[in-house]
Amino acid sequence: MPAHSSRFKEQALAAFASVTPTPGVAKPDPIIVADKVTRKFGGLTAVNVDHVEIQRGSITALIGPNGAGKTTFFNLITGFDSVNEGSWTLNGEQIVGTPPHKVARKGMVRTFQLTKALYRLSVLDNMRLAATGQRGESFIRGLFPFIWRRQESAITAQAEELLTRFQLIDKKSDFAAALSGGQRKLLEMARALMVKPEIVMLDEPMAGVNPALKQSLLGHIKDLRDEGMTVLFVEHDMDMVRDISDWVIVMAEGKIVAEGTPESVMGNQAVIDAYLGAHHDLSLDEGPR
Amino acid sequence: MDFLFITQQSLSAAIGVNTIIFALAAIGLNMHFGYTGLLNFGQAGFLAVGAYSVAVAVVSFDISLWIALLIGIGNSIILALLLGIPTLRLRADYLAIVTIAAGEIIRQVARSATFNDTLGGSDGITGKFGKEFFDLNPFTEGLDLPFLRYTPNDLWVVIVGWIVVAFILILMWLLVNSPWGRLLKAIREDEDAVRSLGKNVYLYKIQSLIAGGVIGSIGGFVYALSRQSVQPDNYGTALTFFAYTVLILGGAARVMAPIAGAIIFWFLLVFVEQLLRQAVSAGYIPEWLIGVNQVGQIRFMLVGLGLMLLMIFRPQGIFGDRKELALDARA
Ligand SMILES: Nc1ncnc2c1ncn2[C@@H]1O[C@H](COP(=O)(O)OP(=O)(O)OP(=O)(O)O)[C@@H](O)[C@H]1O
Ligand SMILES: [Mg+2]
Numbered sequence: 107m108p109a110h111s112s113r114f115k116e117q118a119l120a121a122f123a124s125v126t127p128t129p130g131v132a133k134p135d136p137i138i139v140a141d142k143v144t145r146k147f148g149g150l151t152a153v154n155v156d157h158v159e160i161q162r163g164s165i166t167a168l169i170g171p172n173g174a175g176k177t178t179f180f181n182l183i184t185g186f187d188s189v190n191e192g193s194w195t196l197n198g199e200q201i202v203g204t205p206p207h208k209v210a211r212k213g214m215v216r217t218f219q220l221t222k223a224l225y226r227l228s229v230l231d232n233m234r235l236a237a238t239g240q241r242g243e244s245f246i247r248g249l250f251p252f253i254w255r256r257q258e259s260a261i262t263a264q265a266e267e268l269l270t271r272f273q274l275i276d277k278k279s280d281f282a283a284a285l286s287g288g289q290r291k292l293l294e295m296a297r298a299l300m301v302k303p304e305i306v307m308l309d310e311p312m313a314g315v316n317p318a319l320k321q322s323l324l325g326h327i328k329d330l331r332d333e334g335m336t337v338l339f340v341e342h343d344m345d346m347v348r349d350i351s352d353w354v355i356v357m358a359e360g361k362i363v364a365e366g367t368p369e370s371v372m373g374n375q376a377v378i379d380a381y382l383g384a385h386h387d388l389s390l391d392e393g394p395r
Numbered sequence: 396m397d398f399l400f401i402t403q404q405s406l407s408a409a410i411g412v413n414t415i416i417f418a419l420a421a422i423g424l425n426m427h428f429g430y431t432g433l434l435n436f437g438q439a440g441f442l443a444v445g446a447y448s449v450a451v452a453v454v455s456f457d458i459s460l461w462i463a464l465l466i467g468i469g470n471s472i473i474l475a476l477l478l479g480i481p482t483l484r485l486r487a488d489y490l491a492i493v494t495i496a497a498g499e500i501i502r503q504v505a506r507s508a509t510f511n512d513t514l515g516g517s518d519g520i521t522g523k524f525g526k527e528f529f530d531l532n533p534f535t536e537g538l539d540l541p542f543l544r545y546t547p548n549d550l551w552v553v554i555v556g557w558i559v560v561a562f563i564l565i566l567m568w569l570l571v572n573s574p575w576g577r578l579l580k581a582i583r584e585d586e587d588a589v590r591s592l593g594k595n596v597y598l599y600k601i602q603s604l605i606a607g608g609v610i611g612s613i614g615g616f617v618y619a620l621s622r623q624s625v626q627p628d629n630y631g632t633a634l635t636f637f638a639y640t641v642l643i644l645g646g647a648a649r650v651m652a653p654i655a656g657a658i659i660f661w662f663l664l665v666f667v668e669q670l671l672r673q674a675v676s677a678g679y680i681p682e683w684l685i686g687v688n689q690v691g692q693i694r695f696m697l698v699g700l701g702l703m704l705l706m707i708f709r710p711q712g713i714f715g716d717r718k719e720l721a722l723d724a725r726a
Binding site: 184186205206207208210211215216217218222223224225226227231232234235236238240241242243244245248249250251254258281294297298300301 | 580581584602
């Protein structure tokens with residue numbers, strides 16, 4: 107095993123030991139269970155997932171070629187888009203049709219493939235905004251700073267700690283618009299963590315992040331799992347997928363075509379076909395980035 | 396040419412009743428547009444509701460002015476809910492369309508013959524509905540300084556008006572610097588991002604619409620009381636667009652912007668008018684070029700030109716930050 111192997115990694119992997127790597131397989135302790143999730147755009151079926159479960163406390167990668175339906179699947183289960191049919195549960199609770207802000211409050215927070223930094227807010231305000239249960243968010247109480255000032259300092263301290271972790275602390279007073287593309291990705295991820303989610307769903311968190319920072323981010327993502335959080339992420343970078351994920355789910359043309367540990371999935375014929383089409387003479391390891 | 400008179404007229408206007416009315420309308424828009432990104436093109440409707448609530452309640456229903464003011468605020472809240480509930484879930488442009496239509500509907504209903512008995516039709520309502528307010532006026536004489544001149548009633552309106560404006564600005568400052576205000580600004584930047592963090596965007600947009608609408612309707616109170624009359628055509632779309640002008644002139648999303656904008660707007664308007672008027676009657680401008688009767692229109696052209704130049708050379712407005720404005724381009 108590589109050097110980063112940890113007790114938590116082993117725990118997570120142990121949970122998958124008894125799971126057969128077939129599409130839609132049941133997991134020992136799923137946080138999300140989705141059934142027959144279908145989304146059509148006109149004639150195009152973007153998502154058609156028969157059954158999928160996401161194991162709690164693990165890092166699960168969702169991979170697949172461009173247009174496979176990964177982002178659409180994220181949009182559906184976080185309430186940003188509505189399904190044609192299907193249902194899914196979070197912690198056993200049906201949340202179909204739940205509006206996005208309520209999904210987030212239930213502990214499932216997502217980031218966006220096209221980064222959504224709040225441009226004309228400072229980096230620090232981007233972070234502070236995300237804290238939950240703020241007293242000053244009510245119109246009336248907002249008028250009386252003494253009601254929320256103490257809480258605001260606690261939130262600020264928490265935000266600064268995360269910003270330090272994500273190497274953005276020097277930028278805290280800048281407008282988010284002044285950040286680079288990669289830094290915005292980092293900000294968005296850090297901001298999602300301010301919500302203290304149970305599960306974070308990251309849509310291509312590493313796109314455009316420089317390799318050195320990527321390494322440290324990978325460390326942070328592992329830390330999240332080690333703190334008990336569930337991570338589901340979409341990524342095209344196979345090195346990263348191999349490095350940090352405990353489990354990999356492969357989507358192609360809206361369906362789940364394979365599941366398994368990173369090693370088993372990378373060699374899977376269905377996956378290679380999905381990425382490269384039926385005729386190919388490349389192996390996935392040197393394949394698309 | 397009587398420059399002292401020109402100055403006196405311009406300065407009296409710059410801090411006068413109209414400035415207060417437009418400042419209040421623009422403060423409301425600042426809440427909507429400047430801080431929340433809501434395109435409300437029906438602000439005139441909120442002023443109309445405020446003005447008519449007072450006039451109708453006192454004149455047609457014989458209700459005390461103070462209660463009428465509360466009714467006016469209640470009505471503007473109802474209007475905000477009517478406009479907001481169906482549209483604020485939809486894309487931003489829907490609110491713009493609905494508000495511009497609603498503003499016109501309110502004006503048309505007010506001037507329609509059907510409701511002549513209560514709303515006064517196209518003549519509006521004129522009466523002593525401000526009596527209770529002016530009874531409190533301690534000034535028996537107006538102000539007559541070389542640079543400033545008000546009748547006793549105007550002086551009273553101006554003083555009370557600026558106190559109200561100051562009070563609202565303090566509330567506004569507290570609000571926009573609170574977590575509540577931060578949420579509005581975040582909504583202005585990207586609603587979906589805010590939703591993804593567990594915030595009920597819809598609720599906050601409605602609160603913003605109500606708050607800005609109520610402030611606008613207070614502008615309507617000033618409009619009605621200062622003139623002791625309401626006329627439907629004063630509350631047309633031009634009022635809304637002048638209020639936007641005032642806001643942009645001062646710099647959107649700046650608490651003090653509507654004040655600076657309104658002062659400059661009314662100073663320029665009156666200054667240009669008086670200057671032209673005197674120049675024409677003194678023969679400096681030949682009659683064939685600008686007649687006395689055309690001054691009213693020409694001043695808008697000249698003020699418009701002036702505002703265009705200002706926007707070209709200072710697009711961020713008086714208080715705005717040019718760097719921040721540039722971020723609009725989604726750098
Ligand atoms: N709003 C939409 N309207 C119409 N078609 C859409 C819409 N959103 C997605 N699609 C289509 O659905 C399919 C899945 O898109 P999706 O964005 O989910 O892919 P993805 O797996 O996230 O791809 P990528 O890796 O490139 O981000 C694509 O064929 C896309 O064209
Ligand atoms: Mg995608």
